[in-house]
Amino acid sequence: MSWSEIAATAAAIIAGLGGGGAIVLGLSNWIGRLLAERYVEKLKHEIQQEMESYKTKLKKSEFLFQKEFEAASQFVALRRRFYPQYRFPEMEWDDACEDFASNFKGVEKALESYLAEHGAALSKKTLDQIPHAIAEAGAGKFEVRGDTVSVEGVKTADRVLEVLEKVEDELREAVRSQSTT
Numbered sequence: 001m002s003w004s005e006i007a008a009t010a011a012a013i014i015a016g017l018g019g020g021g022a023i024v025l026g027l028s029n030w031i032g033r034l035l036a037e038r039y040v041e042k043l044k045h046e047i048q049q050e051m052e053s054y055k056t057k058l059k060k061s062e063f064l065f066q067k068e069f070e071a072a073s074q075f076v077a078l079r080r081r082f083y084p085q086y087r088f089p090e091m092e093w094d095d096a097c098e099d100f101a102s103n104f105k106g107v108e109k110a111l112e113s114y115l116a117e118h119g120a121a122l123s124k125k126t127l128d129q130i131p132h133a134i135a136e137a138g139a140g141k142f143e144v145r146g147d148t149v150s151v152e153g154v155k156t157a158d159r160v161l162e163v164l165e166k167v168e169d170e171l172r173e174a175v176r177s178q179s180t181t
Contacts, residue, residue, distance in 0.1 A: 067121035068171075068174055069175050072172060072174065074114065075171050078110055078114055079168050082100065084096030085099070097158050098154055101144055102149060104138070104153075104156075107137040115130050126174075129166060129167050129170075136159055136160045136163070143156060
């Protein structure tokens with residue numbers, strides 16, 4: 001074998017290897033691109049599903065917030081409607097409680113109606129307190145005889161008013177806390 005034959009054979013081997021390398025390189029590039037596209041499509045699908053899930057959660061949260069806001073607003077109006085009015089210059093808290101106690105039947109009925117309408121949107125703590133106020137007002141209505149309210153009726157009115165104030169504070173806080181998160 002001559003040097004020229006050896007050189008030609010070596011050149012043929014190198015060209016063959018280079019061509020095969022180019023084929024392998026091209027094939028691996030194509031397979032890599034195919035796998036990458038599939039992976040990207042899978043990620044896009046997962047992200048789209050997450051976005052849909054978040055959209056659904058957001059809609060539910062908005063709906064619940066709206067219901068909580070309506071419940072809080074109506075409770076504030078209800079409490080203001082029942083809150084004792086200032087009637088004379090020397091009026092004291094006991095006088096205000098007597099005025100409130102004289103309407104225990106209306107308070108009981110209005111709170112029952114409120115609870116029936118908004119109970120699903122209220123927190124457990126609020127749901128525990130309103131029935132307590134209803135029960136107190138229900139029991140307190142028997143402490144009223146005509147225009148006369150017993151001492152126990154005045155005390156009951158004070159307790160009910162205190163519970164209603166706490167409920168209003170809780171409802172307001174629930175609405176405010178959602179607007180900051």
